[in-house]
Amino acid sequence: MKAVISVVGKDTFGIIAKVSAVCAGDQVNIQDISQTVLQDYFSMIMLVDISRISVPFADFVDQMSRLGEENNLEIHAMHEDIFNAMHRI
Amino acid sequence: MPNRNDIFETINMIREECLDIRTITMGISLFDCQSDDEKRLCNKIYDKIMFHARNLVQTGADIEKEYGIPIINKRVSVTPVSLMCGGVSRDGALAIARTLDKAAHELGINFIGGYGALVQKGFTNGSRTLIDAIPEALATTERLCSSVNVGSTKAGINMDAVALMGKVIRKCADLTANNNAIGCAKLVVFANVPEDNPFMAGAFHGMGEPETVINVGVSGPGVVASAIRRAGDCNLTEIAETIKRTAFKITRVGQLVAKLASERLNVPFGIVDLSLAPTPAVGDSVAYILESIGLEKCGCPGTTAALAMLNDAVKKGGVMASSHVGGLSGAFIPVSEDAGMIEAARCGALSLEKLEAMTAVCSVGLDMIAIPGDTSEAVISGIIADEIAIGVVNNKTTAVRLIPAGNAGDMICFGGLLGEAPVIPVSKYSPEKMISRCGRIPAPLQSLRN
Known part of the structure; x- marks a missing residue:
């Protein structure tokens, strides 16, 4: 099972580190990262494996949302299937 | 990994364009x-x-x-x-x-x-x-x-x-x-009420349905309106294609949610209802879709044609995205639940008669319309009879949800998703004699299909 973490906001130090730390703490394995900075605007997509996650996925979603609020970023963790359903036939 | 643009498109649909699943309904x-x-x-x-x-x-x-x-x-x-x-x-x-x-x-x-x-x-x-x-x-x-x-x-x-x-x-x-x-x-x-409709107030569990069932209603007028705006200055064939593509994506999410809910609740999946259901929230309006196609105000000449195209394109896009489609499936035009309809009714662009014409080409009927509180029983019955005749003759679902309250021009507030509606004037001429005849209007010739 995989999930997508999206991060959008003003660029600052340590965004990837903070997101990665939460992933590591919950045994969520990062499989792919795609990241760009355009005019101080940070945007990142992270594909993660949640098959061995140590907390309910809903709690992980909440942790990511809180991390976003604390750092003035928009962070969403969503199950990969919603993107596959919408964009792949 | 899903495509980066696809991911941001989905997130934008949900966060900015009011994409949601309107209802999971268990029959x-x-x-x-x-x-x-x-x-x-x-x-x-x-x-x-x-x-x-x-x-x-x-x-x-x-x-x-x-x-x-x-x-x-x-x-x-x-x-x-x-x-x-x-x-x-x-x-x-x-x-x-x-x-x-x-x-x-x-x-x-x-x-x-x-x-x-x-x-x-x-x-x-x-x-x-x-x-x-x-x-x-x-x-x-x-x-x-x-x-x-x-x-x-x-x-x-x-x-x-x-x-x-x-x-x-x-x-x-x-x-x-x-x-x-x-x-x-x-x-x-x-x-012609459908027996698997997940939307209220008309949902019921039909006689031919299984013991329990999960039906899902999707939404997303804001997503369609945004896609049309992004399509720019193109012709109506291209607009219809844009609506189809968008409806497909919206319905795929509905299908996913229906499948998940069915599995987790251990209840059979019934249908996905492809409807475009508005809410009073700004940006979640079917009227705004019609206006984004090029109408100055919803209700002006051209509205019925635009709605007919929208309704058809929604079905064509959605039907490929779900294994079972049912319910009402089309564009809803509830006046009080749609910010653009409310505005159009308030400024006089949208009349009861125009709404009746629109119901001939969309999925439901005269929905959430406030009429003067002193409207007589016979006039209400006359409005119902007209709307039902449109459904019966055209082999489609039609419905009437009227709220007699206040005086013409007043705003009636229902709160929540039910929204608010300006009271629309109704003809004062009465069909009382016809309504009092009672009896049954025979089934039209098109009922004989065997």
Whole structure:
């Protein structure tokens, strides 16, 4: 099972580190990262494996949302299937 | 890894363009609750609903959280209660209403539907008892919804029922007059009613449905309007293609949610309803879609053609995205629940007559329309008869949900998803003589298809 973490906001130090730390703490394995900075605007997509996650996925979603609020970023963790359903036939 | 642009497109649809799943509705058959003791009947209905739907709200919330897609309503629909009322008194019918409402409150669902009857060809004792109880039932409950089917292409129009429903709506309005006639917002009169509709107030669990079923209604007018705006200065064929592509994506999410809910609740998947259902929120309006196609105001000349194209393109896009499509499936035009419709009605661009024309080409009918509080029973019945005739002759579902309250030009506020509506003027000329003739308008020639 995989999930997508999206991060959008003003660029600052340590965004990837903070997101990665939460992933590591919950045994969520990062499989792919795609990241760009355009005019101080940070945007990142992270594909993660949640098959061995140590907390309910809903709690992980909440942790990511809180991390976003604390750092003035928009962070969403969503199950990969919603993107596959919408964009792949 | 999913494509980066696709990921941001999905997130943008949800965060900025109001994409949501409008409802997960669980249908529950009440046939095995039958009893000759009214108290026992109510207890069995309550126990059955509480057992089957006990995890509905939590399951909806879990899916919402994990997949990041808002699921606005969790609802239950039941077997038309008139079928349970054969040997039941009026008090018994009211007790069932209170039972259903109590179950809805305890489950935490938004609405429970099915307090209705199918009388397109005539009344049974049970349907008479039930319809007689509707005004009091809706005035004394909060989450109960009611629907009555008074016509079909196969049966014609039961004008006795049309005349009766004019009185019932009038009585509903009077009993809830101090609450903006809210009872009428929970009552809808149908032609060709679908038996698997997940949307309220018309949802019920049809006679041919399984014991329990999950039906899902999608939404997303804001997504369609944004896609049309992004399409820029193109021709109408390209607009139709844009709508189709967008409807496909929206419906795929509905299919995913329906499949997940069905698996987690261990209840068979019924249908996805492809409807574009607006809310009063800015940016979630079917009227704005029509205006983004190029109308100065919804209701101006050209509106019916634009709506016809929209309705058709939504179906064509959505039907490929779901394994089972059903319910109402098309564009909804409830006036009070659509910011653009409210504005168009308020400024006079949208009249009752134009709305009636629009219902000939969209999925439902005259929906959530406030009319003057002093509108007579006969005029209400006349409006119902016209709308039902459109459905019966065109072999489609039509419906009427009218709220007689206030005076023409007043704003009537219902709150929440029901929104607010300007009171639209109605013709003062009366069809009283025609309505009082009663009888049955015969089924049209197009009913003979065999």
